[in-house]
Amino acid sequence: MKLLRYGPAGREKPGLLDGEGRIRDLSAHVADIAGAALGPEGLVRIAALELDALPIVSGQPRLGACVGQVPKFVAIGLNYADHAAEAGLPVPSEPVVFNKWTSCISGPEDDVLIPPGAQKTDWEVELGVVIGSRASHVAEAAALEHVAGYCVVNDVSEREWQAERGGTWDKGKGFDTFGPIGPWLVTRDEVPDPQALALWLEVDGQRFQQGSTATMIFTVAEIVAYCSRLMTLMPGDVITTGTPPGVGMGRKPPVFLRGGEVMRLGIAGLGEQRQRVRRSD
Structure with missing residues (x-):
């Protein structure tokens, strides 16, 4: 479904x-x-x-995030070796875990707002995992049984706040509108192998990211099991699982969003997103 x-x-x-x-x-x-x-x-x-x-909805209504009342929005960093390389960071030996604030969640076609004064806003297409049942200290072999389904996430990031302002990555990851989720949640039964999904992202028609979840360092099952050791995962929690190479930060010279661009991104079988970028200052 x-x-x-x-x-x-x-x-x-x-x-x-x-x-x-x-x-x-x-x-x-x-x-x-x-x-x-x-x-x-x-x-x-x-x-x-x-x-x-079931009644048919007429017209073309706005789509909101495909999950409502999200308890936790957990993110995994540097989960593709080639993305770690473009970021100039070592390949992690354990999952890098950080938070995106739930207030950043938005619809798949809602505008993305660059925060006031920000100069290094970036894009990241990612596979989102939606938890369906309570998970605490689950084994990797049983981890996917706790997954309701999968969706597209744009892990929008402000790199200065993420890496140059001290403290944790969370600072640059949770600004309002920095978490488009959707367009829909595809239930687990329709995704037989979450490690075999192509994903891509374009800015103004230029393809920047092209990858596959097959090249993840840590699989979805490993991530769910690992996170369940750090926190009790609850129904509706969203875990976004890292991005393939091609982010603006990794370009030489770097390319960041300035306002006025249109991002398009998608994952095979999970749909596409489209966001216009605007400055909020």
Whole structure:
């Protein structure tokens, strides 16, 4: 299934994408694509609904983040060896874990706002993992059983705040609008191998990133198991799993977003995002 949320920001309704690309309204059956609805029983209940009986949503409504009420937005850094190389950093021996604040979450086609005074805003296409059931100290072999599904994430980053202002990476990762998620959550049963997904990103039509989750240093199963040792993962938590090479920081000379650009990005089978970049100062 492809689950989504549509409507004005802050007032999104739950929906499902049918085989013809139409949005079907789920609001009579679930309150949101969040919490218990993402658990095994919740997903079975949604899958059992008579698709043709669900109302078709007319027009082309705004899509919100495909997961609502996200408890935690966890991120993994330097998870592709060639990205670590372009960043001038060693390949990590354990996953690099940081936070993106949940207030940064936005829809897949919402504008991305460059923070006031920022000069080094960058892009990162990533595979997002949505947790479906509580996970604490789970074994790697069982880790994927706790996953509800997968989605596209743009881990927008402000490099000066991330690397040059002291402290942790979190500073540069959680500005408002820096976490577009979606367009939809593709349930785990439709993604037989999360380590075999092509992903890409373009800025103003120029392809900057082209990669595959096959080249991740730490697999999705390893990441979920590792994170479950650091925190209890809850239904609706989102883990974004790192980016392949091609970020602006790695260009010679570096290329950063200035405002006015359009980013397009996607992952095979998980859909595409499109964001216009604007300055907020």
